Amino acid sequence: MGGSFMRSKIICAAFVLAGAFSTSVARADIIVVDASVPLQPTNFTTSVSIPKFDTNLGILNSVTFVLGGHVEGSARFESLDSEPATIDMELAAQITLQRPDMSTLVVALPLVMTSDNATAFDLVIDFGGTSGKSYDNLTADDLEMFTTMAPADLLLFSGPGSILLPVLGEGASTGSGAGNLLLQFATSASADVRVIYDYTVPEPATAGLMGLGLLGFVRRTRRNRVAA
Numbered sequence: 001m002g003g004s005f006m007r008s009k010i011i012c013a014a015f016v017l018a019g020a021f022s023t024s025v026a027r028a029d030i031i032v033v034d035a036s037v038p039l040q041p042t043n044f045t046t047s048v049s050i051p052k053f054d055t056n057l058g059i060l061n062s063v064t065f066v067l068g069g070h071v072e073g074s075a076r077f078e079s080l081d082s083e084p085a086t087i088d089m090e091l092a093a094q095i096t097l098q099r100p101d102m103s104t105l106v107v108a109l110p111l112v113m114t115s116d117n118a119t120a121f122d123l124v125i126d127f128g129g130t131s132g133k134s135y136d137n138l139t140a141d142d143l144e145m146f147t148t149m150a151p152a153d154l155l156l157f158s159g160p161g162s163i164l165l166p167v168l169g170e171g172a173s174t175g176s177g178a179g180n181l182l183l184q185f186a187t188s189a190s191a192d193v194r195v196i197y198d199y200t201v202p203e204p205a206t207a208g209l210m211g212l213g214l215l216g217f218v219r220r221t222r223r224n225r226v227a228a
């Protein structure tokens with residue numbers, strides 16, 4: 001009676017042990033890679049080099065791209081209208097991170113807005129006075145992200161070596177409010193790129209095998225007792 005009860009407890013323990021470790025034979029982990037594009041006048045095309053995911057580490061589940069865009073510069077206007085007008089300006093840059101085939105991964109659009117009431121043209125084109133205004137040292141930042149689990153992307157970012165990702169920085173400043181309006185913008189932009197590899201690390205199922213071995217030990221013991 002006691003031996004049968006003990007064997008039942010051992011069998012239960014073995015199943016619990018095997019089950020517990022069979023559900024924890026893998027763990028999640030991440031790798032973070034950073035790169036940057038220095039501040040430079042807009043309308044540039046450059047690239048950042050990103051190490052690919054080493055498939056020896058595990059199974060790649062997803063890739064997240066974080067793009068931080070920064071713009072700075074000056075904005076000026078002169079209204080040539082014969083009537084007062086409200087002039088709105090946006091100092092902006094569009095920063096695009098791309099795949100090597102030039103398809104878009106993520107876009108950041110840092111911008112800063114101004115709004116001013118201008119009189120009728122004061123007869124002097126100086127981006128000042130009562131019908132114009134100048135802004136210097138304007139700055140703005142934007143942070144955008146994109147996560148992909150597409151098989152083609154996981155394959156593209158896996159393997160040995162590195163991958164070059166194009167980064168485009170385009171001026172995107174605008175202004176409006178008068179039918180006859182002079183605008184002048186000077187913009188520079190920079191970018192910070194972060195790539196996050198989310199992957200699964202297979203773990204040796206040693207403990208699970210221990211539980212299965214314990215079951216085998218119980219079975220062998222039972223057979224030995226029957227033979228005796």
